[in-house]
Amino acid sequence: MTWENYYMPLTTGEAIELLVEKQGKARIIAGGTDLMVQHRSDPLNVRALIDIGRIPGLKEIREDSRRIYIGASVTHSQIVNSALLKKKGRVLVEAARTVGAPQIRNVGTVGGNVVNAQPAADTAIALTALDARIHILSGDGEFEKPVIDTFLGPGKSCIDPSKELVTAFSYSIPGPGERSCFARLARRESLALPIVNLGLWLCLEEDDHILKDIRIAVGPMSTVPFRARETEALLKGVLLDKAVIEKAGRSISDEVTPRDSFRGSADFKKQMIGVILKRSLESALEGKGVDSDEREQ
Amino acid sequence: MLFIPMLGKEKALNKGKGEKMKFSNLGKETPILDGLEKVTGRARYVPDLKVEGMLHGRILRSPYPHARLKKVDISKAERISGVRDIITGKKVSQHKFGPMVPDWVILPDDKVRFHGDEVAAVAATSEESAAEALSLIEVEYEVLPAVFDPELAMAEEAPLLYEEKENNIATTFYVHKGDVDKALAGSEIVFEETYQTNQVYQAYMETMAAVAAPGDYERLTMWLSTQIPSMSRLRYAEALEICAEDLRIIKPHVGGGFGAKFEYKAHILAAVLARRTGSPVRMVNNREEDFRAGNPRVPMKIWIKLGLAKDGTLLAKDTRIIAGNGARTVYAPAITSTACYRIDSLYKFKNVRSTGYTVYTNTIPTSCFRGFGNAQMHFAMESALDTICHQYNLDPIKIRQQNGVTPGFTSIHGWEIKSCALKECLDKAVEESNWYDKKKEPAEKSPVKKGIGVAICNHVSGNRPFFKPFDGSSALVRLTPEGKAIVFTGEADIGQGMNTAFALIAAEAVGLDVKNVRTAAVDTDISPFGLGSFATRGTTIGGRAVYEAAVNLKKQLLEHLARVYEKKIEQITINEGQIYFDDQEDPITVAKAIQTISYTLGGTSLVGHGVFVPETVLPDENKYGNVSPAYPFGCHIAEVEVDTETGRARLLNYWAVHDVGRVINKQTLEGQVEGGVMMGAGWALGEDMVVKEGKLLNPNFHDYCLPTAMDTPRGRIYSYFLESGDPNGPFGAKGIGEPSLNPVPAAIANAVFDAVGVRVKNLPITPEKILEGLASA
Amino acid sequence: MSGSNNAQAGQMAISFKLNAKEYNLTISANERLLDLIRNRLGLIGTKEGCGGGECGACTIIMNGQAVNSCIIPAARADGAEILTVEGLSGGMENELHPLQKTFLEKGAIQCGYCTPGMLLSAKALLDQNEGKEISRELIKEGISGNICRCTGYQKIVDAIYTYARERKGIE
DSSP states (O other): OOOSEEEOOSSHHHHHHHHHHHTTSEEEESSOTTHHHHHHHSOOOOSEEEEOTTOGGGGOEEEOSSEEEEETTOBHHHHHHOHHHHHHOHHHHHHHHHSSOHHHHTTOBHHHHHHTTOTTOHHHHHHHHTTOEEEEEETTEEEEEEGGGGEEETTEESOOTTTEEEEEEEEEOOOTTEEEEEEEEESSSSSOOEEEEEEEEEEEOTTSOBEEEEEEEEESSSSSOEEOHHHHHHHTTOBOOHHHHHHHHHHHHHHOOOOOBTTBOHHHHHHHHHHHHHHHHHHHHHTOSOBOHHHHO | OOOOOOOTTSOOTTSSSSOOOOOSSTTBOOOOTTHHHHHTTOOOBGGGOOOTTOEEEEEEEOSSSSEEEEEEEOHHHHTSTTEEEEEEGGGSOOOOBOSSSSOBOSSOSSEEOSTTOEEEEEEESSHHHHHHHHHHOEEEEEEOOOOOOHHHHTSTTSOOSSTTSGGGEEEEEEEEESOHHHHHHTOSEEEEEEEEEOOOOOOOSSOOEEEEEEOGGGOEEEEEOOSOHHHHHHHHHHHHTSOGGGEEEEEOBOOOOTTOOSSOHHHHHHHHHHHHHSSOEEEEOOHHHHHHHSOOBOOEEEEEEEEEOTTSOEEEEEEEEEEEEESSOSSHHHHHHHHHHGGGGTBTOSOEEEEEEEEEOSSOOOBOOTTTTHHHHHHHHHHHHHHHHHHHTOOHHHHHHHHBOOTTOBOTTOOBOOSOOHHHHHHHHHHHHTHHHHHHSOOOSSSEEEEEEEEEEEOOSSOGGGSTTOOOEEEEEEEOTTSOEEEEESSOOSSSSHHHHHHHHHHHHHTOOGGGEEEOOEETTTSOOBOOSOTTOIIIIIHHHHHHHHHHHHHHHHHHHHHHTTOOGGGEEEETTEEEETTOSSOEEHHHHHHHHHHTTTTOOEEEEEEEOOSOOOOOTTSOSOOOSOOOEEEEEEEEEEETTTOOEEEEEEEEEEEOSSOSBHHHHHHHHHHHHHHHHHHHHTOOOOEETTEESOOSTTTSOOOOGGGSOSSOEEEEEEOOOOSSSGGGOOOOTTTTTTTHHHHHHHHHHHHHSOOOOBSSOOHHHHHHHHHHO | OHHHHHHHHTEEEEEEEETTEEEEEEEETTOBHHHIIIIISOOTTSOOSSSSSSSOTTEEEETTEEEEGGGSBGGGGTTOEEEOGGGTTTTOTTOOOHHHHHHHHTTOOSSOSSHHHHHHHHHHHHHHTTTSOOOHHHHHHHTTTSOOSSSOSHHHHHHHHHHHHHHTTOO
16 A cells, blocks of 8 residues: 555545645545555555545435435445435435445445446436535535536546545435436346446326426446436426336437446347336336335325 | 165165164264354464464466566566565476476466466565565566467467467367267257356355475475365475475365365465575465466366157267366366266266367466366256257156166266165155146246256265375374364365364264364374365265274274273273263263273373275276265256346255265255355356456456355255265265255256246356347247 | 655554454554454454455454455544454353354354354344344345355354344244
């Protein structure tokens, strides 16, 4: 290992001060489940690591009147066990539950998952489906942007961990008719990266199956988490029935452009994304596997 | 005597009607005797050892699959502080050696032949210094054309790995008995197909490891993570050009092996560095190099042609196998020959022919992996039979009943089947799984379909040709003045529970309570010679030697009891640690008696010595001759569900019935079966070493997908044991290690076919292959 | 060479509680928690199986949660409460935690290399579900980060299930 200092600041202010002081020679570490592994084969060129795991505010899941906030160093396990998210963020809970295994979920964070920018990062896919925003702090102050805009390529994020600190993710509290769910296929049931994964958010007209709005996020279908906007467009304002669901499955298979890898050929991934979209929409139709605020009431 | 040798023709003991033997220690669920140290974390494995002054060894491995070594410059690396020694091909002897074919050198000075091949080795005072030194060794490679596919490697224009090996063929095996062409011509059913088995990794949790320490009298002590302590001593002495007596091998706890932990280059390099530096050297693979340069399963392409009568009687078998040897020879030739002809003694064949080529490629050297070639051929044979049954409307259970070997049968290769409950295994599996009811169930309406498949298996319990000089084992059982017995064996428990089985055998044979018996760790300075853990031979051959030693000990004990207590031997009974005299109400304890005896003998322990040399023979030039003292059999039935939209197959339930001769320890038998089934299921349903241009793309546990607890059957693995009482095994016991895996891939493939009508002929059975099959149906 | 000087510069003091014992140590800023436990404290029960958080052999319990110590910086142990297999029995020599006892009796151990990590994942799971009934499915998920190549998991799941029920007084 290369770094000479390991800091564990207690406030975001201290963390930013350290980043500024080290002038690009330090970087943020969240859970470190990816960073520590990557470092073995490709040593990090930094002098210091700044561990944000002790900053209380970054470990919170909370809501205000409009939005739900998930701190950047909230772990996958925290998401899985969050009563709030089970009610108002099902896609995220289901996504977090598929990541790695308990030991990874206990340490790996949602912030790390997003900054690591893998095209099929499960919680990144879920956050993209939720149209979440990312809250970032740097020496120049605080700003926010859509999560999807941070992804530049495989493993490439616009967030520079030697200059910036992700503080939280937020999304709108689901309103009436809104549901979400997550699905993935993998080589095995645990400790596996997905062959394909999908985050689905939709809003149904009350009392019928007309889709007012829909967001479909999928991976690894591109160099970054991908919004299937053509398929979304096809479904918007349409009555969700069996025929439409079949059509949606075909549409998304045509829309995505995955690559061959040893996890699966491009054709296989295209086919599979269609299957899991179909299954997710069917379960949405049946009200299974998805949740929304009003159904709990 | 408790042990009653039985002829194979006699009634097996556990079939309901026959009288049951009474045992004090056998047939129970005995927790492994070394469980306490394992469960507390105190058990020491090679990577846990610390020897005063120990250096850390690391190996520089080739980044090219085939390249000439033009220059290896260690001058910069040598200047790193803490570096004590760096060896390259130029610095070490270039004599050739090897377990089967002398194509090993300590380090090559001419060329490297696979991505991961050893180029240089460093010993340094810290792991960091060793790693830094490695990164500073400058190697000039001249990249050579390489060949990766064994079939392509046999082509005229293929680059040669070894100039003297024409067509890259390391070895050829050929056998022909009867008249296959004639029998095929006369067969009403002729079936021909090609199957492929892929390269998979044993994935023992403890990577390959060694600590080598120079000792007094110019000797060298090596602590090895090995399954062959005595054999590796001979081989490493040859490699190091020293007398075997100057090498002491100690085997502490071993974190699994499954066939991989035989002779290994890193062990030898640790020894060379230790001798050169005069300091202990530790060499422990990291997981990635263990993947890249371990000894994975021999991949095979198997062409098979079967001839049958209309009623399903097997008339002829013709096979041709091309097997991947990798870049140097470990045990692949023996594995290929096993694939060629071992299964011929599962069925009553009269005409068989087989040709097997073991071919060099610029890939990882391949070797033993639970099943030893027999598993590969079981996939082909048992898949083929299933397809034949489907095509010709034959019953897959009955065809196996009809053709399977029976007790007293001598196979076409002269293998003497003394004990055999194969038919009973089939019956039991059919009954427990509700086979015929499940076969009648209508297909599911949902996209997820259920299916059930069967496969049977045989194996050996010892394999005479594996080590040319002999097969056999010897053991000592020492009864201490405190009344405790210690078993000394050279056979290597690598986690299977063999040491516990040995203790049970000794306890039963002497009449002790197993709580007072333990098996000592293997140390070649103390332990008798034991060939090691392979060929499912431990319990049968090693166990029989322990049995003989225990019998010998008991004889001595009885004689001394008679002398000291002034009785006749016939008046004395020993059971569960108590000694009964027929003219005396109360027994005395063995502990008390042995103390009294030892005081009359200068305080000595009694030592029983036992030898077992099975009456097996090296096969003749036509491969005829009984190779094993006992043959285990089994029947597996797999129940799966297959998602027709995603192509994903999952295990629902699994029934494994084995003829183990005699149950020594039910708990560890079940453990072997459950582990073997999941290992087979991992292979069948997804494990695969993905190699591109000779480079392994998934050398880690994230991308190489071993089954996790969540991948186990939704229901259960049910295991049952039938006791056919083999005349050669201790108390009639036969082995279980490999038969527990042999039929698994075929049983699963057959179940997948039953579920969705897709026949996958090349392992693993991936979702893509199932979907392709469904699409083309 | 620069290595040793830098190592000096990269030292840091930490204090933590491990197996109910307080430690105040100076460590390297770039040390792994696994190396701290194995090499510095000499607690060899925690194994390295892959070094990449993919097999669970190095599992320990840190602040109540199962984690892979091979991918945790040792610095993070500062202020933490850690349990390794050596502390599972509560520090009593020759005493076993009921889970250890059940693993032993039920044959949930073969080569033993995964056993310490497996035990700690099981303990973390049971602790987190104190007072609740635990299904075999939940147990499988709870130990799904621990690879065992010997047992096929069935006896491990059975052992944990047996203990979980005994603990709840279910026969």
